[in-house]
Amino acid sequence: MRLQFLGSGGAFPDYRINYNNNAIIETEQGWILLDCGQTASQSLGELGIHPCEIAAILITHMHCDHASPQALIWQRYYSSKKGPPGFLSTPIYSPPDVMELLIGAMAPYVGIYNDETSKIRTDGESTLIECHPTNTCTFGNVEFEFFPVHHVHQGEVDKPAYGVRITQGETRVYWSGDTIYSPDWICDAASDPKTRTIFHECTFSPLISGTAHTHYEELLQLPKEVLEKMVLMHHTLVPEGIDIHPMQGAAARHQVFTW
Ligand SMILES: [Zn+2]
């Protein structure tokens, strides 16, 4: 399995330092884009990957650093002169509750458009977006399974948000998505003998009672054998003076992981 980070930053990084926390996974059907934030097209361009080469986008939740596919959708549709044949719709996969929100949000952006004959049309959502509301999908021999996590959660309010379990043969990695500290699934994931790496979001901001993200200090409560499988992400920068050696590491922009 091969996964490459487009960025490992949070929602508001200085783009000269890091990009939104998105990644691409190689499959026999092409690249799968795991979340599509505002910086995805820029980061792909730096890697020499044209948006038309993306086989599908998976979306974990509705935040700007994860679910901003407008630019990429337009590039796939209108960039035929430069890249591979254009006028491509964009296959998007996400759990049904996220998909409903996403399509509702995208409709004003792509609903009315110019088609390849310069005719103005009003069926943009269904033409430019190929919508797949689902909790599992497979590309080549790589299987993706969304699992629910708590993100922006308090009382009855729980924003629809998901992590992703990615399996190829005997190799499995977990992608936490954006989540508050939830040791139960992390420990289950770590005890799964197939699991090679748990990519987990992490913030180094001062510890407050978590309603959106996971603090570094919270992760340090986990057993050593769990931390050894963990790679931090969504942190933008590891602050100077912090030793993350209990973990496998902290992902950097454009870093490649292979198993
Ligand atoms: Zn985020």
Ligand SMILES: [Zn+2]
């Ligand atoms: Zn988020």
